[in-house]
Amino acid sequence: MKSLKRKFVNVLAVSVLFVSGCNDEEFLDTAPLDTTTSASFFLTEEDAVRSINTAYDPMQNYWYYNFSVPVTYNILSGDAIKGGNSLEDQGEYNQFANFGLITSDNSRLQNMWELMFIGVNRSNLVLANVPNIEDMSEAIRSRILAEARFLRGLHYFNIVTMFGRAPLLTEPASLDNLDQPLATSAEIYAQIEADFTAAADVLPDSHDASNIGRATKGAANAFLAKARIFQGKIDQTTSDLLDAVINSPVGYSLLGNYSDNFSVCCDNNSESIFEVQFGSGADVSVWAANGVADINANWTNVTMGPRNTTVPRGWGFNQPTQEFLDFFNANSDSRGEDTIFVQGDALPCEPGSTYDETVNSGTMGPYNFKKYQDFCGSRYDSAINFKVMRLAEVLLLKAEVENELGNTGTAEGFMNQTRARVGLAPITGLSQTDLRMAILSEKRAELGMEGQYFLDIIRMGMGPDFYADRGFVQGKSEVMPIPASEIAVNGWEQNNGY
Template sequence: MKKIFLSIAVLTMMSSCNDYLDIPVEGATDASNFFKTENDAMLGTNAIYSFLRSWENSAFPYQFVFGVPADDVVKGSNPGDASFINAYDQFTYTTSDEGIRGYWIGQWQAVNRCNQVLTKVPAIEMNAALKTRLLAEARMLRAYFYFNLVRIYGGVPILDSLKESYNNIPRSSVDEVYNFIISDLTSAAADLPQSYGAGDQGRVTKGAALGLLSKVYLYKKDWQKAYDTSNQVIAMGYSLDPDFNHLFRIAGEFGSESVFEVNCECSPQFGGSQYAEVQGVRNQFGWGFFTPSQALENAFEPGDIRKELTILRNGETTPEGDLIAMGDPNSVTTYNQKVYVPTSQNNNACGYGSRQNIRILRFAEILLINAEAANEMGNIATATLNLNKVRTRAQLAATTATNQAALRTAIWRERRVELAMEGDRFVDLVRTGQAATVLASYGFKAGKNELFPIPLDAINQSNGLFTQNPGY
């Protein structure tokens, strides 16, 4: 059994925000009476981690913006169930859509939790080394939330203190937000440890900070820094799990491939996570939403073992011995196998799949980041080497690509199948300039749908400081 490090955070985390973010926490204590002791500092930092497993960050709103808009994910369930989700598949959502608003609110709540720690903890008399580490954890996590915001909404306000609300200052540019993220990650990487003891599994590490930094540089197309930073991570001793199925099961959690992973163990304080439940096999393990598309099925090469270990089908028996029921003929028939928790390993004290950790960044992606950056710099040999490491694990032959253009396409395709159903496809299509072509038949409009709209009430409450994204 994993030791859960998350404790009950007795903060009113929204104390510095206006009504738009003022969502009460049952049984909470006002933050003005908190952050007095070393234990308070730990609880406040743990409250940031608790958000990683929250509904807003990993269940429905997350899938609305990172999942369904891609060509690899469909709404799921049956046609009449939560039909409003179709707006994300068809790019017909509006500035008043609750999913867009929910994700926006959630990320700002998380940023505020980070800023509580970064503002209050420095004044606490406590162990200096622990203080330094907790502040680094908060910076790393703040960078992650800002990375989510900038990829979905574009330029957003930069808040590095509790002195002002986000809707009282203008949006910063995309470059300014990325520079803020880079600053936080660079600072965090300098102070974070490379590993923790068993009781602290899931806390962010130096490798997580550098790994996320390499991904940020990838999005900025700063190829040299993406290459150099991913090389730092490669040198840290991570390795691919030789068994792709094991990688996503309980036994594979926090394994050799884990760079940034959310601890979702069921606990009395927090329950578990609904990340797996909302995607689980309908009427057997979960709700049956956010399921693989036919386009994703078609993307796998013949012989790629990842296909059947990514897509769970009605009527099949899993390697762990569960027979997947045939189900309602009006519902979808395939599901995301990466979130599957075997019946024998489920913790019935919480909802189905509550033990399923969320893999945010894996070593396989670090290799593909390195390969893409190397290829863009003309280093075909290194790009091919690291691409083939990922393909070998999938029991595929070495790539046949021999020039930069062909290798670029091969690396993009490898990202699609390796990271399938993990929330990267839509933003990958946007960053690589493929979205307007690949998603045209779904209703994607170039110059508009690369970003989601700023929620209407956020625009209204900004007193004219926010400009809306183009096309909305």
Template sequence: MKKLSYIAILLGSATLLPSCQDQLDLQPISQTVVGGDGTGTAGSSITNAATAEAALAGCYAIFKTSSAEYYVMDYYIMADGRSDNSYAGADNAAWFEVDEFRILSTNAVAARDWRYLYNHIASANSIIANVPKVTDASLSADRKAQMVGEAKFIRARAYFDLVRLYGDIPLVVDELPTITSSNVAEIYGQLYPASSTADAVYTQIIKDLDEAATVVPKTGPDKMTVTPGAVYTLLAKVHATKKDWEKVKANTDKVIGLGYALLPNFEELWDGKHENSAEAIFELNFTDWATGGNWGTGMFYGTDWKKFNTPSNDLVKAYDDEKDVVRKASTIFTADVSGKWSDKYWPLTKFPFAYKMRNGDGSQNIIMYRLADVLLLKAEALNETGDLAGAKTLLNQVRTRAKLAPNTSADQPSLRLAIEKERRLELAFEGQRWYDLVRTGRAIPAMQTVKDGNGNSLNYSLNEAKLLLPIPQGEIDKNENLKQNLGY
């Protein structure tokens, strides 16, 4: 009866979509938005070179438009706000739940990020399924292969976030036909799939990336083009999560061999004057509000209202203990906000803000992948496979730019922690810290030691179950095949 009820609701809502879609939100994640005439899938509009290119441009645009709330905001709070780098900040109860590990299955942020990422996957799926079918002679076989490779990277990147956030999740790699009364029962299991294991998701991610690496464009008009460097960087990150250190080394070597270079000054990464630089590997390009401006800046920086991702006392102490003046100045901005709001962690006379996004006119780019990250990933892989000297060479290359003395760790455990700390100080507020802690098994011990500015423990109630977000209850209500994560 439950299955029949879902089918009835689905068919009943079909005549209302898309005009009432926001209110009903009944569309399954495995189905892309129906075509403009209501008779086909999203991909059915891909019929020639022009529409294929438009579909790919639309898939890239999702980073800046329909899923922008994730890519310019939530991505950073999920990775830094959940970690010891920052507090949730602002005044949003859903984010306080995330920050303090009190999250419920009805949490609004967990629900929207699930939708945003599956929305991006659906867009990529339509390209992967339909571009190869285009017979327009002006769309060459090489270009079709490039486009499919770019879409596979975007799909893999979204699945990498999903599997790290939620664990076992539905794995949807096909675009389904239009839902009708005659086929809905037959394809119900595809419309509402059960979760695949995290290992199966990682296998698909690696498959997509391996297939994309050899066909994506070698270069693009800017760094918001999927190139081999972006693919190999993501592969390195995936293999680091799986602790396959030989493959981490192989993929980081491929990135390094492509000729990227550290900018001479750390501040140049964030000053808005050196965008699409030699260090950037994959970068979201923003120009103005009319084309999807970067409004994330206003979520993290500014004194007009209390912002998100307030830097933690623990992070500030880490910079100060390391005497890391260079990176601290580019990462954390302080201002006197007396009388504007209250805060339980910081005095208002010297209140900190995340500073890497700071241009308020919507034009600041977001660097998703850059060379320093790759160098430190390779250093980690070298240390884990016994090459301490090689690891320290790369670690010190990053430290030198920050005007810090070379690292002198004498053994693998101490060098492991040194690399972890370097990644923290180098990549703070770039969406890395929480995932680094989880993949190295350090999340629980690291969070148990976090203190406020007066040396008092924050007593985070974190356990193994809380390392993952809950599967959104609204998705379980729609899909009887989903199972909730343990602890929720």
């Protein structure tokens, strides 16, 4: 089928582009090389290292962790509005504010689908080719293959939580395996668990300074536990996996200052378990290469930085809602001050400048996102890493598991660790039902606008309770539609209701 081949050959072509260079200090600073193929590339140990770097690279993209994934989930959750200059400015994100408006031809869903599968295919290329390199250290080979299993598991975790069903690819895309059916979420989760398990068996607890940021045993165990929780596998095995992270010889610990997690000072810190690595000196043309630009910097400064300030800074997307601010204020929770810009807030490194909510334009609301804002650096060139998994989330997942296992006192102890960090009183003596909701509320505060809250509500089956007034339909709205172009080319059945 010619159209099918054309579609997947295009994805394959994007996926086999490798790096032109790599240094130890910024191992994820990759640049595509459009004349390289897998047949001529996988020859040396250096090639193997460069190839695994490309499997990390898509996560830096504007349409992945650098903007689209967290922003989409923040809007879906109701904690954010699109923002921007006008209703039409990146207007497809408006669909996520009303479940009844979400359509399969939303190009932002297409962008995210493509970037996630580029990550899957690059991981598969590593797994298929690195074992055949002859002149290579076995220790490095084993580590790289484990990293590839971890990354494939993470990319697929993002695919299954967003889309529910997808083709399950465990070999590189080629002309011989184009006709792929949609796998069920259960089949995808089984592969995710297998990948994270295999990664955890091999990956080290930590890396030397030249490899900081690569996947570790702690990251693999944390995401394995999270994947099990998302399937409802809340049992002793899951609890033990979380214990393995909490008690890791690495010595993970909460930072004393909550906001340091999102500041230029503190990348790859003691609380961090897995981060998307960013660096300065990036290609600032996000629109290059058909939307698959080689972006190495964190773009939060410009995409989510305040537009309505005395010193214009950014484009003003991903704006916190009034209800989200009220949530923090009602609980006297200082994490709101570290998450949301409000009237009169000082703007760091801009003497005399304050956030001014009265200077409005377009569809903007009065507040702005504060995390990851580097006012002391370039608008387009921030090096602050995006934290995908922190110890704080692991502690709250552990609290949830212990509560569901009937150990409410133990669960409260884990939850109270994140509360104590920000000076909140401990919570004690709750029923299992009340503690379940308290943990959900704590996660909303601790992981505020980090793209997690909607996913927690959905996996707990509470979508109709939280989102009925926004058109949520049970049995449909838990996942997004598979992009229409993929349905048309491959002949798949669309997700229910779309």
